[in-house]
Amino acid sequence: MITVNNKEELEWCEGMTVQEVLDEMGYDYPLITVTVNNQLVQQEDYATYEVPDNAEVNVFHLVHGG
Amino acid sequence: MAKAVKSGPKKIDISINGKAVTVTEDTYLLNAIMNAGFNVPTLCNHKDLAPEGACRLCLTEIEANGKRSLVTACNYPVREKIEVFTNTDRIKNHRKTLAEMYLGRWPNVEVIQNLAKICGATDSEKFKSELTDENPKACVLCSHCVRACNSFVVQNVLGFAGRGITRHMTMPFGETDPHCVGCTSCAYVCPTGAIQIADEMNNPADPELIRFHGMRINAMMSTHDKLQNRMREVGTANLVEVMDNYDILPVHNYKFGQHPDTAKIDSGVMKRKYFTQDIADGCWMGCSVSCAKAVDGFELKTGPYKGQRVVVDGPEYETAAGGSNMGCFDLDFIVEFNFYCDTYGIDTISYATTMAFVMEAYEAGIITSEHTGGKELKFGATGEVLECIHELARGEGFGVDVGQGIRRLKEKWSKELGADAKFLQDIGMEVKGLEFSEYVSKESPLQQAGYAMAIKGPQHDESLLVFVDAINNQAPTIEEKAEVLNYFPIFRTWFSLLGQCKLIWNDIVPPDNSKYPPNEAVKIPERVEDFQKFYEGMTGEPLDEEKMLRQSERVFNLQRVMNYYLGYGTREDDMPPLRAVGPATEEEYISRKERYDKQMKEEIGIDPDGKSTREKMDIIREYRYKRYNELVDAVYKKRGWDKNGIPTVERLQELGIDVPEVLAMLKGPEK
Ligand code: SF4
Ligand code: SF4
Ligand code: FES
Numbered sequence: 059m060i061t062v063n064n065k066e067e068l069e070w071c072e073g074m075t076v077q078e079v080l081d082e083m084g085y086d087y088p089l090i091t092v093t094v095n096n097q098l099v100q101q102e103d104y105a106t107y108e109v110p111d112n113a114e115v116n117v118f119h120l121v122h123g124g
Numbered sequence: 125m126a127k128a129v130k131s132g133p134k135k136i137d138i139s140i141n142g143k144a145v146t147v148t149e150d151t152y153l154l155n156a157i158m159n160a161g162f163n164v165p166t167l168c169n170h171k172d173l174a175p176e177g178a179c180r181l182c183l184t185e186i187e188a189n190g191k192r193s194l195v196t197a198c199n200y201p202v203r204e205k206i207e208v209f210t211n212t213d214r215i216k217n218h219r220k221t222l223a224e225m226y227l228g229r230w231p232n233v234e235v236i237q238n239l240a241k242i243c244g245a246t247d248s249e250k251f252k253s254e255l256t257d258e259n260p261k262a263c264v265l266c267s268h269c270v271r272a273c274n275s276f277v278v279q280n281v282l283g284f285a286g287r288g289i290t291r292h293m294t295m296p297f298g299e300t301d302p303h304c305v306g307c308t309s310c311a312y313v314c315p316t317g318a319i320q321i322a323d324e325m326n327n328p329a330d331p332e333l334i335r336f337h338g339m340r341i342n343a344m345m346s347t348h349d350k351l352q353n354r355m356r357e358v359g360t361a362n363l364v365e366v367m368d369n370y371d372i373l374p375v376h377n378y379k380f381g382q383h384p385d386t387a388k389i390d391s392g393v394m395k396r397k398y399f400t401q402d403i404a405d406g407c408w409m410g411c412s413v414s415c416a417k418a419v420d421g422f423e424l425k426t427g428p429y430k431g432q433r434v435v436v437d438g439p440e441y442e443t444a445a446g447g448s449n450m451g452c453f454d455l456d457f458i459v460e461f462n463f464y465c466d467t468y469g470i471d472t473i474s475y476a477t478t479m480a481f482v483m484e485a486y487e488a489g490i491i492t493s494e495h496t497g498g499k500e501l502k503f504g505a506t507g508e509v510l511e512c513i514h515e516l517a518r519g520e521g522f523g524v525d526v527g528q529g530i531r532r533l534k535e536k537w538s539k540e541l542g543a544d545a546k547f548l549q550d551i552g553m554e555v556k557g558l559e560f561s562e563y564v565s566k567e568s569p570l571q572q573a574g575y576a577m578a579i580k581g582p583q584h585d586e587s588l589l590v591f592v593d594a595i596n597n598q599a600p601t602i603e604e605k606a607e608v609l610n611y612f613p614i615f616r617t618w619f620s621l622l623g624q625c626k627l628i629w630n631d632i633v634p635p636d637n638s639k640y641p642p643n644e645a646v647k648i649p650e651r652v653e654d655f656q657k658f659y660e661g662m663t664g665e666p667l668d669e670e671k672m673l674r675q676s677e678r679v680f681n682l683q684r685v686m687n688y689y690l691g692y693g694t695r696e697d698d699m700p701p702l703r704a705v706g707p708a709t710e711e712e713y714i715s716r717k718e719r720y721d722k723q724m725k726e727e728i729g730i731d732p733d734g735k736s737t738r739e740k741m742d743i744i745r746e747y748r749y750k751r752y753n754e755l756v757d758a759v760y761k762k763r764g765w766d767k768n769g770i771p772t773v774e775r776l777q778e779l780g781i782d783v784p785e786v787l788a789m790l791k792g793p794e795k
Binding site for chain 1: 133135148351352353354366369370588589590591592595596597598600630631633637638639642645646648
């Protein structure tokens with residue numbers, strides 16, 4: 059089980075990547091910052107960075123717009 | 125459930141001068157070389173401009189599948205496994221000859237002299253000819269200026285004329301082009317000083333400081349907008365699909381936050397079928413965000429201009445989301461609605477929100493076609509909405525009623541039709557007499573307060589905070605929320621004080637913004653610094669965050685005192701309708717039952733089992749208003765206002781605005 063933004067819980071599976079977490083959560087906003095256990099993950103690594111079980115994932119959305 | 129997982133960019137292993145490195149597919153070879161710690165001389169390359177491959181100084185040898193070839197590294201995208209050599213004899217010779225030719229042509233230009241040194245070219249006589257230009261500020265045809273004019277400010281004023289040895293940089297037909305906005309981007313990127321700035325208008329204290337920070341934003345727009353919000357491509361319309369995905373796009377008078385038909389009105393359709401112009405907004409020519417869009421040759425189907433082809437400015441997010449709010453998922457309608465609102469001088473937001481309210485009242489049977497002049501004003505009634513706008517413009521019929529806005533309609537219908545005033549209050553999305561703009565605030569206490577406590581009424585200008593708590597779960601405590609609500613409205617007010625655009629603050633974000641902790645990152649510190657430097661560059665007076673907020677606080681408090689004096693500035697005026705804080709109808713509760721039930725159990729501590737929807741709605745209502753009021757208390761305290769939301773005399777003294785005229789207004793609303 060992993061926790062997203064300190065509130066949502068997601069079932070963990072072997073080899074789960076950051077991108078899979080984002081897809082599962084429906085997070086497709088262009089301005090996000092992702093940390094896994096307080097470790098910053100670069101956008102180009104989303105598809106390869108593996109999330110360990112029990113991880114705290116934070117997906118921080120920056121507001122934009124008029 | 126199996127979901128398609130997007131694959132990230134491909135990684136490629138290459139070697140550079142024997143060193144193994146991994147690069148992301150499509151990285152330009154020059155960047156890979158630099159990142160690996162090697163140097164290659166360049167003239168036409170510029171970090172903020174798309175590469176052009178013009179000077180050929182960056183020539184590099186590569187070997188792929190056993191075949192060797194020469195490529196210009198600056199514009200060569202890496203797509204396969206290659207070996208790269210930047211310093212072979214063949215390349216060194218080539219570079220030296222090239223540098224000698226440049227030196228022969230422009231012997232006194234400093235950048236050329238430096239390049240010659242790096243390339244081992246010392247003989248400036250070898251290629252001397254009648255073309256030799258002794259000017260130390262000669263143009264070296266690097267095209268930085270041409271590219272900056274195109275990509276920093278989307279102007280396309282500069283270009284090259286002539287061929288071969290007569291090639292030169294120029295404006296069209298060699299004349300001063302009236303389209304030049306004088307932004308000085310071209311001069312800023314020119315490596316030789318060939319372009320000089322003749323006039324610093326408005327006498328800024330430090331034009332170079334302003335230029336440096338302005339160019340930082342221009343450069344960021346030209347390199348990163350396409351990866352972030354695509355403001356240049358589709359403007360604010362990009363938010364339509366974003367908000368729908370996050371359940372925040374208003375649908376049917378803010379009952380819901382998404383709809384299957386949103387795909388019919390999103391920015392993809394606008395771009396494919398409607399937008400014909402990408403232009404700077406009317407604020408100022410040469411704006412590097414260029415978020416304004418236009419639809420050319422649009423044939424109107426209704427109203428006084430029926431059958432004519434017109435140009436429509438927009439639609440922006442708010443106008444399109446007004447469409448979904450009225451249940452009108454039809455872009456032809458939205459563009460026509462946009463055109464006639466503009467033409468008649470009607471605000472698309474207020475009108476759409478009022479109409480959504482009218483439609484809900486119609487569907488609930490509060491008004492019937494008898495009151496609407498025969499029009500069936502159900503959600504999605506596109507033709508009837510347009511008819512009402514035309515009536516309003518002509519000053520006749522039900523359209524005039526709609527033009528009064530939600531607050532007056534609520535009064536009128538409860539007085540004249542005996543309608544249920546409480547229900548109208550619950551679903552009428554207005555505060556202080558102004559209609560809400562187009563975001564669903566139900567799951568975000570920050571956005572609820574951001575809207576309802578806003579001085580001007582519920583618009584997103586003072587605080588657009590819906591992601592901060594609802595999605596990011598930042599600021600979980602009341603105290604933290606109050607801090608956010610104290611900071612943002614005051615910070616955003618500062619832009620208005622200076623007449624600055626807020627879009628360049630948060631619509632283009634430095635890629636390394638994530639180095640800040642979330643509560644700082646949300647302020648976008650690099651951009652705040654840019655604004656502070658604009659101020660300093662203009663006035664000569666340095667500005668820090670504290671001083672910046674102080675300037676705003678004075679105005680913000682003055683505005684609140686004026687609100688109070690005019691009868692719109694107490695706690696009662698800061699209260700949102702139920703629809704803004706939670707489900708106002710059973711239909712809404714049921715549509716998100718899982719969410720509300722879970723909250724009831726976990727947050728409120730009440731077991732929802734065995735309770736009717738009505739009972740559960742009452743529990744949610746009570747809980748959410750209680751939470752809202754606690755938040756309001758905390759914010760008032762932070763702002764130095766009393767329990768009723770009125771600034772105290774001490775606060776006004778502290779801000780230095782305790783002049784007699786202001787104190788007189790504190791005596792109470794004008795009768
Ligand atoms: S001043 Fe600006 S608009 Fe004018 S030519 Fe230079 S870059 Fe283009
Ligand atoms: S004017 Fe300056 S920036 Fe433009 S091509 Fe010449 S040297 Fe380059
Ligand atoms: S820097 Fe690559 S061709 Fe000029």
